[in-house]
Amino acid sequence: MTPFDQLESDVQSYARSFPVMFGRAQGACLFDQEGKRYLxxxxxxxxxxxGHNNPVLKEALLEYINNDGVAHGLDMHTEAKAQFLDTFQSLILAPxxxxxxxxxxGxxxxxxxxxxxxxxRKVTGRSNIVAFTNGFHGCTLGAVAATGNQHHRGGAGVGLGNITRLPYEGYxxxxxxxxxxxxxxxxGSSGLxxxxxxxxxxxxxxxxxxxxTKTWLQRLQKICRRHDILLIADDIQAGCGRSGHFFSFENTGFEPDIITLSKSLxxxxxxxxxxLMKPELDCWKPGEHNGTFRGNNHAFVTATAALNHYWQDGAFQFEIQKKAKWLAQRLDSINASAGGIFTRKGRGMMQGLASRSGDLASKICAEAFQRGLIIETSGADGEVIKCLCSLTITQAELEEGLNILSQSVNAVLEQENRKVS
Known part of the structure; x- marks a missing residue:
């Protein structure tokens, strides 16, 4: 029995899909303890x-640690935080x-x-927030109340209120x-x-x-502006370049009042x-929303290094968009080879194939893992095979991974067809 079986809670999830012990990671690859390489x-x-252990970011962090830079500082002023703030302003916000x-x-x-x-809620004095079907915003009580997925909502243990759910575009x-x-x-009698x-x-x-779509976002913004409703863009997964731009809403005319970032920040x-909040909304009292680890200076260092290395000009963004276009073409090709049974979804470097069921998508991902590709599902029933590789992946690695995905699709469909016949 492993220590994971003996000691770790049953809440673990990704380990069930990828049941090996990983020991090393570099770039777009993970390696298990046997040395097997997985894209x-x-x-x-x-x-x-x-990517994993990005050398530019690693060098900046090691230098900072070797110089005894502040690791934890609550929300005190540090050089690392000042450098991040200045860099974020000059490279992301100002342009x-x-x-x-x-x-x-936190x-x-x-x-x-x-x-x-x-x-x-504090700014407006109102408690209700509108969220959308299939939205995912986290598993703490407020965030999970706004999350649509019943699996996650069911873990709350209490009633989840102060949210009105509306259908997302195309729902x-x-x-x-x-x-x-x-x-x-x-x-006035709608009950909203x-x-x-x-x-x-x-x-x-x-x-x-x-x-x-751009049209839908602009319509939503007009409605909210007319009714004095704030707009919060959750860019936690789609931000930091994943969409093909630093923010997922760029070039849409959509201007959120509040933006959340995390994950690849x-x-x-x-x-x-x-x-991120419009300056006029900053009505917090000191310490009113805090967190012991809101001063992760090591994260400030690597974030600053990432911004300086990748976002000084438009070259990195262009490369993302180029890879995204090729990814879309390859996914369309895989779908065509499979008889058109999938639907390509997503944008930028977060695209995938929607299948007829979560069971089929799960089998394809399991087959891909056996062939050396780590890929997961998303969607209400886990029906979407989701490509979420690093943005720095090489063209050769991207092609290799998609070839494995194509082979896995063909293998599983062949198995399914044999069962039917």
Whole structure:
């Protein structure tokens, strides 16, 4: 019996899909204790956009540690934090003409969502928040209340309130959720408590790679502006370049009042979460939302290194978009070879294939793992095979991984066809 079987809670999940002991990681690859190499198309669920043990980030961190840099500082002022703030402003906010203040929260995406929801309620004096079907925002009580997935909601143990759920774009054929939303807001007898905010992912990662269109986002923004409702963009998985831009909503005309970031923000897999808010919304009292680990200076160091190395100009973004286009073409090719039974979903470097069932998608991912590819599913029933490799993956590695995926699809479909015949 392993220590994991003996001591670790049954809540573990990814270990069930990938039941080996990993010992080393580099770039787009993981290696088990036997030395077997696996291409990683999970990348820490979007936490490792720059790959495992990125050498540029590692060098910056090792130098900082060797110089006895501050590791933990609560929210005190440190050189590492100042450098991050200056770099984020100069390389991310200023070029995009974005004016936001930054709040360092507890180091998880869920904590950033909790802070964003609390702030919206504090600013407006209202408690209701609108969230969408298939949205995923975390598993702490406020965040999981806004999360759609019943599996995660069921673990709360208490009633989950102060959320109104609306259909996301494309959720049900013929349903215009925004027309419904506006009608309910204008109708004093609709029963909709006037919301403090609308919380959404522009690309729903865990919800199945559902993408909001530019037109839909602009309509939502107009409705919210007319009714004095704040807009919160959860960019925790789709941010930091994953969509093909640093923010998933760039070039859409969509301007959130509050933005949450985490996952790949540190660039190195170190816990780090951030809330961006319009300056006029910053009505927090000192320490009103805090967290012991909101001063992870090691994460500030690697985040700054990542921004300086990858976001000084448009070259990295161009490479992401180039790979994303090729990824889409290869997924379309895999689907065509399979008889068109899948639907390609997603955008940028978070795309995948929606299958007819979660069972089929799970079998394909299991087959891929046996062949040396780590890839997972998403969607309400786990029906979407989700490609979430590092953004720094080489063209050769990306092609190798997609070849394995193609082989796995063919192998599983052949097995399924034999069962039928």
């Amino acid at each position: 990683d198309f999970l990348a820490g669920a979007g936490t490792l956009n720059y 995009r003409e974005m004016n936001y203040k930054l709040q360092f929260t 180091p998880t995406g869920a904590n950033a969502v909790e802070a964003a929801m609390k702030l919206a 049900a054929e013929g349903v215009d959720s925004l027309a419904l939303f506006e009608t309910m807001l204008d109708d 408590d006037h919301p403090a905010a609308v919380l959404l992912e522009v690309i729903q990662g865990e919800g199945g790679l559902n993408c909001a 540190s660039g190195f897999g170190l816990p780090f979460a951030l809330v």
